[in-house]
Amino acid sequence: MLGHRELTMQDYVGILKRRFWLILLCPVVLLGVAVGVTHWISPQYVSQTTVLIEQQKVPTDYVTPVLTEDLGERLASLREQILSRSRLEPIIQRFGLFAGKGATMDDRVAATQKAIQVRPVTAGVRAGFSIMFQASDAHTAQQVCGELTSLFVSENLSAREESAEGTTEFLKQQLADAKKNLDDQDAKLADFERKYIGRLPDQEKSNESTLQALTSQLGAATQSLDRLQENETFLQATISEQSREVHDGGLGAVISVDERNKELKDLLQQKKTLQALYTPDHPDVLAINRKIAELQSEIAGSPAPGTPAKTTSSVNPSDPPQIQQEKAQLRLLQQSIVTAKEEQDRIKKQIQMYEGRIDASPLVEQEYKQVTRDHDIASEFYNSLLKKMDESSMATALEHRQEGEQFRVMDPPNLPDEPAYPNLAKFAAAGLGGGLTLGILLAALLEYRDATLRSELDVWAFTKLPTLAVLSHIDGLPKQAKDQEGGGRSFSHEDAPAESAGA
Secondary structure, three states: OHOOOOOOOOHHHHHHHHHHHHHHHHHHHHHHHHHHHHHHHOEOOOOEEEEEEEOOOOOOOOOOOOOOOOOHHHHHHHHHHOOOOOHHHHHHHHHHHOOOOOOEEEEHHHHHHHHHHEEEEOOOOOOEEEEEEEEHHHHHHHHHHHHHHHHHHHHHHHHHHHHHHEEEHHHHHHHHHHHHHHHHHHHOOOOOHHHHHOHHHHHHHHHHHHHHHHHHHHHHHHHHHHHHHHHHHHHHHHHHHHHHHHHOOOOOHHHHHHHHHHHHHHHHHHHHHHHHHHOOOOOHHHHHHHHHHHHHHHHOOOOOOOOOOOOOOOOOOOOOOHHHHHHHHHHHHHHHHHHHHHHHHHHHHHHHHHHHHHHHHHHHHHHHHHHHHHHHHHHHHHHHHHHHHHHHHHHHHHHHHHOOEEEEEEOOOOOOOOOOOOHHHHHHHHHHHHHHHHHHHHHHHHHHHHHOOHHHHHHHHOOOOOOOOOOOOOOOOOOOOOOOOOOOOOOOOOOOEEEEOOO
16 A cells, blocks of 8 residues: 555655565575676677877978878778778688687678777877777787787878878879969960060050150250251341342342341241240241241242242352351251251151050050969969979978878787676676666565555555554464354454554
8 A cells, every 4th residue: 555645754664674585685686697697608808009199200380291180080081991891801810700600701890890999099198099809819809909000000101101192193293284384374475575565554654754755855856946947047048148149239238138137036036935835826826937938038039928938058169258158057957957857757756656555555454464364373373382292292201201190009909817898896786786676676566566554544545534443463363263243254464454454
C-alpha cells in the first residue's frame, strides 16, 4: 500500500529494513558479474605518441609558408590519405592485424581504421596531435603506432614539397603568360604614342603653353611686318619724290614732297593707333588705308589712286649718292619683309597644328585611357605574380632544405603495461552502480505491489474510514483456528492481511 499514498521518513526506514538484503545482494551479484566479464573479454592495449608542429626556422615576414590551412583541416587531409586501404593493407599484412577466423581484408581494414585515433593537442604555445592505436598485443600496438607516426611525418613532408613545387610551376606558367600579355600591351601603347605623338593627354598642357607662345610670336611678327611695310612704303615714296626732283629740279616740288611725306607719316601713325584699337575690317581703319594709298599714289605720281606706288630698287649709276643709298636700304628692307612674311606663315602653320592637337585631345584621351588601363592591369598582374613567384621559390627552397614547418615526434610510441580495455576499476564501479540501482528499483517495485496494511495511514488510504483501535503484531498464534460462531476461518499472523487492523 505504500505506493498509494505519500511516504514519510519512517516508511523509507521500514522499506530499507524489509528490503535490505535485496538491495545489498544486487550490487554484490553484478560486481561479481562485472569482474568475471573483465576476465572473459580479450584485453586491448593502446599505444600513444605525441607529434608537435615545429615552425619554420626562417621568420614568416621573410618567407611566406606554403601551407597556411588550419591544423584540423591538415590532420583530416593526412588522415584520409594514411588511413586509405593502399596504405593500411601492407601494415595489416606485416603485423597480422585482426586476422580473425573468416575475416576478409575489407573487415580487417575497417577494424584497423576504427582502432586508429588522431586528435589535435596543444603543448604550451605549440600545436600538435596525438596518434593512438589499439591492439590485443602491447608490442603490436607499439609497433603499429610507430609505423603510423612515420607515415604522418613523411606524408606531411612530401605533401609540403609537392605543394611548394606545384605552386612554383603553376606560377611560372602564369608568369610567362602574364609577361607575354604585358609585352603585347607595351607594343600597343608604344604604337599608340607614336601615332598620336604631340596629341597625348599628358602633352595637352604643353601644347596649350606652346600655342600661347606661338600666338604671342605671331602678334610680334605681325607688328614687325607692319613696321617693315610702313618703312617700305615711306622709303619708296621718298625715293620717287627725290628722283622726280632730280629730273624736274623745282623748289616748289621739293616743298610739296616734304609736306606730303609729313602727311604720310601722320597717316601711318594714325593707322598704327587705329589698328591697336580696332580690327582690320573697321570703317576707320579702311578709310585711313584709302587715304594712305591715295597719298602714296600722289607722291609716286601714279595716275590711279589706290594703286600702290612701285619704285624700282635697282641702282642707277646716274642717280645721286643719296638716292643710291636709299635704294640699297629699300632692297634690304624688302628682303626683311619677305623673311618676316615667311616667319609669319610658319608661325600660323604651327598655330594651326597645335590647335588641331588640342581639338583632338578629348578623342585621343578616351582611346588613350583604354590602352593605358589595359596596360596598367597587365602590369599590375605581372608584378603581383612576380612577387608571388619569388615567395614561392624561396618557400620551395626552404622545404627542400627541410627548414620549413615540420612534424617532430615529442614522445615516441609507448609500450603499454596494462590493457586499456577492459578496465577492472571501471567495470567494478559500473557493476556496483548498476547493482545498487537495480536493487533499489526492485525494492520499489515490490513495495508498490505489496497490499499489506501496516499503519493507520494505510488503513485510511485503503478504506477512507477512521481507525478505532490498533492491535500490535502477535507472535505464536496458531496457524489455523475455527470460528466457533460463524464457522469461519481465522487468520494467523502469516495469513493476516495487516500487522495491525482497525475497525
